[in-house]
Amino acid sequence: MFKQTLLAAAEAGASEMVRFFNGQFVISNKEGINNLVTEADHAAEKAIFEAIRKDFPDHFLLSEEAGEIIQDSTYKWIIDPIDGTVNFANGIPLCCVSIGLEQEGKMIMGAVYNPFLKEFFFAQKGWGASLNDHKISVSSKEKVGSSCLVTGFPYTYLDAPNGPLQIFEKLIRKGIPVRRLGSAAIDLCWVAAGRFDGFYEHKLQAWDSAAGFLMVEEAGGTVTDFSGSPYSPYQPHLLATNGKIHNELLHIINGGEVAL
DSSP states (O other): OHHHHHHHHHHHHHHHHHHHTTSOOOEEEOSSTTOEEEHHHHHHHHHHHHHHHHHOTTSEEEETTTEEEOOSOSEEEEEEEEEOHHHHHTTOSOOEEEEEEEETTEEEEEEEEETTTTEEEEEETTTEEEETTEEOOOOOOOOGGGOOEEEOOOSSOOOOTTOHHHHHHHHHTTTOOEEOOSOHHHHHHHHHTTSOSEEEESOOOHHHHHHHHHHHHHTTOEEEOTTSOBOOTTSSOEEEEOSSSHHHHHHHHTTOOOOO
16 A cells, blocks of 8 residues: 555656646745755645545655654655756756655655656665666676766855865766766666666755665665765765775765775
């Protein structure tokens, strides 16, 4: 029943994305530069809420636009109605619905759906991860020097030691490809599918990573914070890799040099 509801909710949100995409809609700005929210975000969120509440009206909801809708429940749905809003607002089809389901503080199920690329990722704890119902697994690269990486940059951050720009520069000066797609959920799914070998980011919210980090783990990868501790979506730092390059990339993120 959970899976059925999750899939229905993701499809409902995606339908709203498709309805608004490349059309006329209201865009406003939240705190910070280019931190956008659109009419489509709110419509997608409403559709997702309706799909979940139809089956589970007493479940806790946490969503990017509405915030926390607290219920006395052991289940929490963590929702990003449109991950990659800047892409969406500019007609770039690298955006998605992302929904994770948590039970008693543990992520048990996740869905990430990009209707424009027709890619539906799904993961269930202990059951693996899939793309359009085909099992996926992480890559087999063993060195950062031969890897293809992806990252994101926060809208606001201090230019601190080992910050986003410093790590990015360190990697690209060694000729290591580092992409920036603009959707953390897609970044994580593409690590899970073996397209990228690793993803790191300095400032994520729970709705950015809840579904995607489970996707990576269930595809055989490793996800931690920047100290190497087990990942929690309620702290900002994330490193997700195929597992084989994890310790090396963790070393680089924490100030170490890139070895080729």
